[in-house]
Amino acid sequence: MFVKLNKVNAVKPTNIKDPEYFHKVVDCQYACPAHTPVPEYIRLIAAGMYTEAYMINWESNVFPGILGRTCDRPCEPACRRGRVEEEPVAICRLKRVAADHKGEVRSLMPTIPKHKNGRKIALIGGGPAALTVARDLAPLGYTVDLYDDQKAGGGMMRSQIPAFRLPEAVLDEEVNYILDMGIHTHFNTYVSSLKSVLNKNYDAVFVGTGAPRGRDLPKLPGRWEDKAHVHIGIEFLASVAFEHTHKIGKKVLVLGGGNTAMDCCRTARRLGGESVKVVVRSPFETMKASPWEIQDAKREDIPILNNMPPKEFIVENGKLKGVIFEHVDAVYDEKGRRNLVPTGETTFLEADDVIIAIGQDNAFPWIERDLGIEFGDWDMPVVDRQSFQSTNPKVFFGGDAAFGPENVITAVAHGHQAAISIDLFLQGKHVKNERPSPMTNLVSQKMGIHEWRYDNDVVKDLRYAVPHAAKELTLQNRKVEVELGFDERLGFKEAQRCLNCDVQTVFNTSRCIECDACADICPTSCITFTENGEEEDLRHRLNAPSTDLSQDLYVSDVLPTKRVMIKDEDVCLHCGLCAERCPTAAWDMQQFLYNTAKAGL
Amino acid sequence: MSYILPPFRHPDLPTNELGFARKDYEGALSTLCAGCGHDSISSAIIQACYEMNIEPHRLAKLSGIGCSSKTPAYFLGNSHGFNSVHGRMPSVATGANLANRQLLYLGVSGDGDSASIGIGQFVHAIRRNLNIVYIVMNNGCYGLTKGQDSATADAGSVSKKGHANPFTAINMTALAIEMGANFVARSFSGDKHQLIPLIKAAMNHPGFALIDVVSPCVTFNNNVGSTKSYDFVREHKEATSEFDFVPEHDEITADYAEGSSLDVAMHDGSIIHLSKVAKGWDPRNRFSALSALNNAEQRGEILTGLLFVHPEGRDLHSVFHTVEAPLNSLQEKDLCPGKGVLAQINDSFR
Ligand SMILES: Cc1cc2nc3c(=O)[nH]c(=O)nc-3n(C[C@H](O)[C@H](O)[C@H](O)COP(=O)(O)OP(=O)(O)OC[C@H]3O[C@@H](n4cnc5c(N)ncnc54)[C@H](O)[C@@H]3O)c2cc1C
Ligand SMILES: Cc1ncc(C[n+]2csc(CCOP(=O)(O)OP(=O)(O)O)c2C)c(N)n1
Ligand code: SF4
Ligand code: SF4
Ligand code: SF4
Ligand SMILES: [Mg+2]
Numbered sequence: 001m002f003v004k005l006n007k008v009n010a011v012k013p014t015n016i017k018d019p020e021y022f023h024k025v026v027d028c029q030y031a032c033p034a035h036t037p038v039p040e041y042i043r044l045i046a047a048g049m050y051t052e053a054y055m056i057n058w059e060s061n062v063f064p065g066i067l068g069r070t071c072d073r074p075c076e077p078a079c080r081r082g083r084v085e086e087e088p089v090a091i092c093r094l095k096r097v098a099a100d101h102k103g104e105v106r107s108l109m110p111t112i113p114k115h116k117n118g119r120k121i122a123l124i125g126g127g128p129a130a131l132t133v134a135r136d137l138a139p140l141g142y143t144v145d146l147y148d149d150q151k152a153g154g155g156m157m158r159s160q161i162p163a164f165r166l167p168e169a170v171l172d173e174e175v176n177y178i179l180d181m182g183i184h185t186h187f188n189t190y191v192s193s194l195k196s197v198l199n200k201n202y203d204a205v206f207v208g209t210g211a212p213r214g215r216d217l218p219k220l221p222g223r224w225e226d227k228a229h230v231h232i233g234i235e236f237l238a239s240v241a242f243e244h245t246h247k248i249g250k251k252v253l254v255l256g257g258g259n260t261a262m263d264c265c266r267t268a269r270r271l272g273g274e275s276v277k278v279v280v281r282s283p284f285e286t287m288k289a290s291p292w293e294i295q296d297a298k299r300e301d302i303p304i305l306n307n308m309p310p311k312e313f314i315v316e317n318g319k320l321k322g323v324i325f326e327h328v329d330a331v332y333d334e335k336g337r338r339n340l341v342p343t344g345e346t347t348f349l350e351a352d353d354v355i356i357a358i359g360q361d362n363a364f365p366w367i368e369r370d371l372g373i374e375f376g377d378w379d380m381p382v383v384d385r386q387s388f389q390s391t392n393p394k395v396f397f398g399g400d401a402a403f404g405p406e407n408v409i410t411a412v413a414h415g416h417q418a419a420i421s422i423d424l425f426l427q428g429k430h431v432k433n434e435r436p437s438p439m440t441n442l443v444s445q446k447m448g449i450h451e452w453r454y455d456n457d458v459v460k461d462l463r464y465a466v467p468h469a470a471k472e473l474t475l476q477n478r479k480v481e482v483e484l485g486f487d488e489r490l491g492f493k494e495a496q497r498c499l500n501c502d503v504q505t506v507f508n509t510s511r512c513i514e515c516d517a518c519a520d521i522c523p524t525s526c527i528t529f530t531e532n533g534e535e536e537d538l539r540h541r542l543n544a545p546s547t548d549l550s551q552d553l554y555v556s557d558v559l560p561t562k563r564v565m566i567k568d569e570d571v572c573l574h575c576g577l578c579a580e581r582c583p584t585a586a587w588d589m590q591q592f593l594y595n596t597a598k599a600g601l
Numbered sequence: 602m603s604y605i606l607p608p609f610r611h612p613d614l615p616t617n618e619l620g621f622a623r624k625d626y627e628g629a630l631s632t633l634c635a636g637c638g639h640d641s642i643s644s645a646i647i648q649a650c651y652e653m654n655i656e657p658h659r660l661a662k663l664s665g666i667g668c669s670s671k672t673p674a675y676f677l678g679n680s681h682g683f684n685s686v687h688g689r690m691p692s693v694a695t696g697a698n699l700a701n702r703q704l705l706y707l708g709v710s711g712d713g714d715s716a717s718i719g720i721g722q723f724v725h726a727i728r729r730n731l732n733i734v735y736i737v738m739n740n741g742c743y744g745l746t747k748g749q750d751s752a753t754a755d756a757g758s759v760s761k762k763g764h765a766n767p768f769t770a771i772n773m774t775a776l777a778i779e780m781g782a783n784f785v786a787r788s789f790s791g792d793k794h795q796l797i798p799l800i801k802a803a804m805n806h807p808g809f810a811l812i813d814v815v816s817p818c819v820t821f822n823n824n825v826g827s828t829k830s831y832d833f834v835r836e837h838k839e840a841t842s843e844f845d846f847v848p849e850h851d852e853i854t855a856d857y858a859e860g861s862s863l864d865v866a867m868h869d870g871s872i873i874h875l876s877k878v879a880k881g882w883d884p885r886n887r888f889s890a891l892s893a894l895n896n897a898e899q900r901g902e903i904l905t906g907l908l909f910v911h912p913e914g915r916d917l918h919s920v921f922h923t924v925e926a927p928l929n930s931l932q933e934k935d936l937c938p939g940k941g942v943l944a945q946i947n948d949s950f951r
Binding site for chain 1: 615637644
């Protein structure tokens with residue numbers, strides 16, 4: 001209660017001019033690798049302005065229709081609604097609403113200059129990373145050549161993500177928006193030598209070849225005795241996608257607990273697999289697959305068995321019969337390290353086919369080691385995390401090829417950054433020191449004493465479920481999309497759950513008369529007036545527990561009573577009541593727009 | 602004025618010993634002007650009741666008319682309430698109190714309500730030592746009727762219209778001490794650190810407990826020249842002491858500076874702990890309290906904190922020997938004890 005003032009260690013007033021301060025308050029946007037301005041597009045969806053919402057997405061994440069169905073959604077665990085209610089806003093599926101209901105968009109996309117700038121760039125690989133580089137550089141007048149060994153663009157979005165999650169038409173549409181920018185495509189072309197590409201006098205080369213090698217279990221007894229019925233997950237999926245595989249046995253075992261395993265088992269169900277089981281070596285809790293993918297698999301009657309590492313393939317007379325699994329307990333030592341300790345029991349599970357889906361690796365057999373590109377641990381190229389430049393200044397990496405397998409949105413984010421670097425590099429600028437700053441804007445939302453330009457009436461509203469097509473239908477045909485997407489009515493309702501975290505509470509110290517009205521009204525007790533101090537001490541003196549250290553404290557300058565205003569950003573609802581209750585307008589609600597820098601801007 | 606209040610509260614807020622959250626002590630959304638001191642007092646009342654583990658149904662709020670008297674709608678939504686007539690809250694409180702002495706009575710009034718039209722009722726409630734916590738939200742004006750000077754406006758205090766008040770002010774605390782109140786305090790809506798423990802101690806005091814809370818009216822009396830504005834009060838307030846209320850079952854943990862501290866035991870073993878006590882002031886002495894008030898007034902300062910406390914004293918119930926049980930719970934056999942008892946009573950008059 002009686003606080004010792006130690007001015008030396010008191011927290012400094014928050015610098016709201018630093019674009020990253022308010023950016024961080026927009027939890028979803030901050031968590032999105034491409035920093036999509038989420039609340040902005042969600043408001044546009046609520047307003048029925050789907051085309052505008054789509055274009056905001058397209059600018060940031062390039063593949064709104066694809067990502068609205070398949071994104072790994074790092075934004076959702078970060079979403080503020082999830083901190084005050086059970087579940088976050090369905091950000092990802094709202095993106096799809098924009099894509100599904102948009103109008104004509106081609107005319108809103110950049111025009112491609114007829115006169116090129118004289119610079120030529122090669123993209124190796126046609127996945128989301130390389131396509132993003134193409135999208136960012138073609139409008140600037142670069143001549144872009146794209147090489148990919150598949151028959152069409154999209155990379156793993158085409159070869160791996162099954163059509164029942166991502167219809168081909170959606171993929172084609174968004175890939176073609178880019179290829180139609182005058183990209184010179186060389187499909188069905190495997191690049192077997194980087195040297196030969198460099199010899200073609202490209203000004204820069206971008207490597208976006210992904211992580212194309214599926215892991216195997218080469219030493220497991222029996223692995224090589226019936227090769228025709230033991231498959232590698234990503235090879236199996238690609239073979240299905242490209243129509244080489246149409247059937248699978250009735251009894252299928254899928255080994256692995258990641259998203260690839262989920263896609264494999266669900267694909268197997270559609271190719272004739274009647275009894276499909278997923279077997280995971282470790283406990284359920286540590287499965288890598290996203291919870292929603294696990295749920296979708298279970299919905300298709302696919303049991304998941306855990307704590308069972310495979311021991312041996314049983315093959316009789318050259319014909320696969322099944323797999324013997326050990327049983328283990330997960331035991332944690334003092335350091336928290338996990339050991340899988342065998343219990344001594346084993347189980348035999350019958351199988352006509354087994355799919356091994358236990359991860360992917362990078363492989364660069366086609367990159368000569370004398371090109372000035374340094375390779376480090378795990379035989380991965382040494383790549384700068386900010387510029388994506390390799391140790392050969394002309395060669396850039398991005399997507400899964402840069403730092404190992406991630407996801408589409410990360411590949412897109414890499415592509416944007418690599419495009420900036422390539423553009424800087426070819427202008428003779430420094431790829432790290434001269435990177436452009438983000439564009440920001442802060443605009444008051446006030447229209448009257450209690451009227452704002454946004455809907456600040458926050459209510460309890462549980463997440464809406466995306467409707468699914470009937471299982472009888474989807475299991476018959478692997479191309480029938482499972483999720484139907486939100487219709488306009490559901491889309492509106494879900495959009496209304498957004499808390500508008502980009503509408504910032506902006507505090508003006510010189511106006512505050514310390515009447516306490518804001519602290520009293522704040523429903524979630526975010527605001528405290530108290531003596532300044534060290535951050536840890538301050539967090540103990542706030543009106544509500546302040547335990548999430550990743551959430552910042554907004555600290556004002558010193559007020560006339562020598563106290564400071566401290567706002568814990570953690571569970572602010574952006575309801576604007578502080579600003580409505582302030583008699584002097586010391587608080588204002590201001591919309592903060594943050595756009596990451598783009599190549600050429 | 603805002604129309605909405607989101608239903609969410611901070612997810613990690615604790616509950617009190619009864620399992621109630623602070624939210625359970627809230628009321629409807631306030632319709633007072635943004636920044637009104639009265640809202641801060643409401644918030645302090647909510648916090649004090651939460652911390653004191655008050656069962657909401659064991660408390661009755663009573664008020665008169667005014668912005669201040671509207672506030673019971675904005676706190677303790679689960680308690681009993683009676684919004685009465687201008688200046689008549691003390692009579693209604695007296696009736697309620699006599700009918701049921703088991704409830705905790707919280708009277709909320711304004712300076713107009715208690716120092717003008719209701720001053721007669723006010724002084725008699727004190728004189729009778731009605732068991733009530735009586736909070737005056739004192740803004741020096743009639744807020745609800747557009748800011749006319751009230752009887753507590755200081756002489757010379759300038760209203761928003763620019764007129765200096767020609768009359769002397771009634772000092773509610775001095776008046777209460779004169780009338781025999783046993784718990785008299787003054788505070789400021791902008792100082793919850795002081796106000797909350799004062800409310801808690803007042804709720805623990807048997808008998809009349811007055812807290813006169815200076816509470817700026819942002820709309821009509823927060824201008825330069827007013828002696829009830831946020832700025833003026835902040836610059837001129839002085840405390841008799843630092844004040845802490847320690848309920849009976851809590852240990853004293855705060856580390857107080859030696860020499861200048863003083864403990865006052867309350868009837869139930871709780872303790873009022875005073876530190877940094879002003880020189881020459883003894884909270885247990887009526888005259889010392891009055892002279893401290895006087896001296897502060899001479900200096901142009903507003904004395905806040907606990908002013909006078911006399912922990913014992915007979916409240917109205919002990920004078921009247923009223924029955925412990927609420928009247929509405931008395932049965933026919935309690936009320937008509939029969940011929941024998943009647944005969945006894947008659948005999949006592951012979
Ligand atoms: C089964 C599965 C499901 C997935 N599901 C999702 C999902 O739902 N959501 C999500 O966000 N991510 C998902 N991912 C991950 C995602 O597909 C990748 O992270 C992403 O596609 C990586 O993009 P990229 O641009 O780095 O490369 P890729 O998409 O891998 O594209 C690389 C391209 O380069 C080609 N290539 C490779 N080497 C050469 C060469 N030498 N010459 C010419 N071409 C070459 C490849 O054939 C490929 O077409 C999934 C991955 C798998 C395996
Ligand atoms: C019998 C009667 N007389 C006059 C009024 C008009 N009136 C309503 S509120 C009020 C003054 C309230 O002043 P105060 O108690 O200080 O409350 P504030 O609004 O300042 O909080 C008056 C005179 C009334 N309602 N009833
Ligand atoms: S906008 Fe203001 S009142 Fe609303 S939750 Fe945030 S800080 Fe509290
Ligand atoms: S409501 Fe406004 S003036 Fe009052 S304390 Fe809050 S910021 Fe300051
Ligand atoms: S008029 Fe004055 S007293 Fe009434 S609500 Fe407004 S600020 Fe408060
Ligand atoms: Mg008044």
